[in-house]
Amino acid sequence: MNTIYLDNAATSPLDEHVAGTMEPFLKSDYGNASSIHHMGRKSSVAVETWREKIAKIIGARSSEIIFTSGGTESNNSAIFGLLENRTGKQIVTARTEHNAVLYPAEHARKMGYEIIFADIDETGKVTPEALRKVISKDTALVSLMHVNNETGVINPVPELASICKEHDVPMHCDAVQAVGKIPVNVDELGVDLLSMSAHKFHGPKGAGALYVRGGAPWSAWMHGGSQERGRRGGTLNVPGVAGMGKALEVAADGMSDHISHIRDLHQRLYSGLSEKFGDLVRFNGDPENGIPHILSVTVTDSGYKPLDGEMLLLNLDIEGICCSNGSACTSGTIKPSHVMLALGMSEELAKSTLRFSLGKYNTPEEMDRTVEALFEIVTRHSDSVPSL
Incomplete structure (x- = not known):
């Protein structure tokens, strides 16, 4: 049975060009980038070369790129590095943010900060009007994601x-699901800090970066060495940096073709589910205007009752189809997604939601097979099969 991998938002397969770029730094060019001998200098030169390329792709200066272990570290570093330099005691974010933002914010609450959640519209967006209602002179920072x-x-x-600039409040943006998938330019976005993670765009796990605009009120959060100009202590992951740089370079060079391909896949999956299931499926968010890489679907049986999400995932897995429900799984029990709950869903409907996330290696035939497999599974578990 061939595997159909539709969980690219969780992680994506390593691009073959990326593996080739990383290999020398895993085998022969293994020097510590902080060492002064020739092996160390070779690694250091590679790091700075890729730093410059990454910066150029997102419209930044190379001095504004700090390498990290991934999106979670970048988000934590952004939030706590800003709080260290701000007098305000409020953090503005949204309930639909990734836990890598919500959990640090919750920790900051224990430090005496107040968490203010901006309202979202029916699709899950934070509108400018919603932000204007909650930002104030006591806002220490705003952290809102680019793509959910x-x-x-x-x-x-x-x-x-x-709006943040009008109030002289720094803005951090978790762009983990945007960088490498759609064009991202930090000046066009206007953000002060931006998080990215390599394994979301066919790079290696354990490699990421934080963009910090020059002059932003931010200071180092992770200490232990003088690496990254004293802004992030710890031995640099040279293979990861090289892999991230190459992955972003490949993504940027082929972005137009990849977006077109994935948009076609998205439309095929969307249309197939709509035609096969009718009103037994609900598409969440804003499928027509959102990023084409992600399609969130809530599935009900023929009696319009929510189906067991764990059952759907396990049965799809038996068919060789890998997807997720977009929420944490603890001790084998699927918890309702906090994003779906924030959109007003009941816990039962939230648990009946699937996330299909597409990548450049997926095919139209895989979309068709996924629709058929899901239909067969729902039919088997429906209370009244004839109405399907």
């Missing part, structure tokens, strides 16, 4: 960042 990891909804980041 569960629904694919795109926030109007330039407008949100403009």
Whole structure:
């Protein structure tokens, strides 16, 4: 049985060009980039070369790129590095953010900060009007994502960042689901800090970066060495840096073709589910205007009752189809997605939601097979099969 991998928002397969770029730094060119001998200098030169290329792709200066272990570290570093330099005691974010933002915010609450959640519209976007209602002179920072990891909804980041500038409040943007998938330019977005993670765009796991605009009120959060100009202690992951740089270079060079391909896949999957299931499926977010890489679907049986999400995932897996429900799985029990709950769903409907996330290696035939497999599974578990 061939595997159909539709969980690219969780992680994506390593591009073959990326593996080739990383290999020398895993075998022969293994020097520590902080060492002064020739092996160390070779690694250091590679790091700075890729730093410059990554910066250029997102419209930044190389000095504004700090390498990290991934999106979670970048988000934590952004939030706590800003709080260290701000007098305000409020953090503005949204309930639909990734837990890598919500959990640090919750930790900051224990430090005496107040968490203010901006309202979202029916699709899950934070509108400029919603941000204006909650930002104030006591706002220490605003942290709002570019693309939602569960629904694919795109926030109007330039407008949100403009409001932050009006109030002299720094804005951090979790762009983990945007960088490498759609064009991202930090000046066009207007953000002060931006997080990215390599394994979301066919790079290696354990490699990421934080963009910090020059002059932003931010200081190092992770200490232990003078690496990254004293902004992030710890031995640099040279193979990861090289892999991330190459992955972003490949993504940028082929972005137009990849977006067109994935948009076609998205439409095929969307249309196939709509035609096969009718009103037994609900598409979440803003499928027509969101990122084409993600399609969130809530599935009900023929009696319009929510189906067991764990059952759907396990049965799809038996068919060789890998997807997710976009939420955490603890001790084998699927919890309702906090994003779906924030959109007003009941816990039962939230648990009956699937996230299909597409990548450049997926095919139209895989979309058709996924529709058929899901239909067969729902039919088997429906209370009244004839109405399907």
